[in-house]
Amino acid sequence: xxxxxxxxxxxxxxxxxxxxxxxxxxxxxxxxxxxxxxxxxxxxxxxxxxxxxxxxxxxxxxxxxxxxxxxxxxxxxxxxxxxxxxxxxxxxxxxxxxxxxxxxxxxxxxxxxxxxxxxxxxxx
Numbered sequence: 001x002x003x004x005x006x007x008x009x010x011x012x013x014x015x016x017x018x019x020x021x022x023x024x025x026x027x028x029x030x031x032x033x034x035x036x037x038x039x040x041x042x043x044x045x046x047x048x049x050x051x052x053x054x055x056x057x058x059x060x061x062x063x064x065x066x067x068x069x070x071x072x073x074x075x076x077x078x079x080x081x082x083x084x085x086x087x088x089x090x091x092x093x094x095x096x097x098x099x100x101x102x103x104x105x106x107x108x109x110x111x112x113x114x115x116x117x118x119x120x121x122x123x124x
Contacts, residue, residue, distance in 0.1 A: 011092060014099035018110050021085055023119040026112060034083035035076050037062070039097055040116065044089055048116055051087055052123050062086075062097055067104050084109040091115035 021029060030036060030053060038045065038054040039062055055076070057065045064072040068079050076082060084101055086109065088094040094111035101109035112119050 011095060014095045017102060018095060018098050020091075020095070020113045021110050022113055023122045026085065026119060026122060029083065029085060032083070034085050036085045036087060037066070038087045038116070039094060040088055048089060049120060051116060051119065054087060059088075059093060059097060063100055063104060066101055066106060066109075080105045081108060082106065086111040087119065088115045090117055 026034075026036065036051065036054040038051045038056050039059040040048070041058060045056070055074070057074070061072070064070045065074045066077050066082070066084055067073055068077045068082075070077070084098070084106060086094040086098045086101070088097070088111070091112060091114045094115060098109045098111040
């Protein structure tokens with residue numbers, strides 16, 4: 001048995017800290033003020049489609065844009081109580097991203113189970 005952690009270990013750890021959102025629950029979350037953030041790269045969004053109503057923040061700058069203490073924050077990053085719902089293609093990278101936001105004290109950050117592939121039919 002290897003002493004090194006695998007990406008599966010890291011993913012499982014991240015998901016153990018996140019109350020993930022079912023795709024069918026996303027519209028109600030958004031109606032309650034949650035912010036949907038699409039972290040997919042431009043090429044992936046172009047190929048798969050856009051998520052209506054989502055802010056596009058590519059993964060490499062996510063923490064700086066969502067941290068209310070950052071000089072590079074976006075207008076929606078008003079405090080640590082924002083409900084960030086992170087979206088990637090299939091719901092793997094988004095789990096890691098949501099866990100990273102939680103490490104910044106953004107404890108309501110989460111992601112969408114199944115990612116854009118699961119959410120697209122719900123959003124129409």
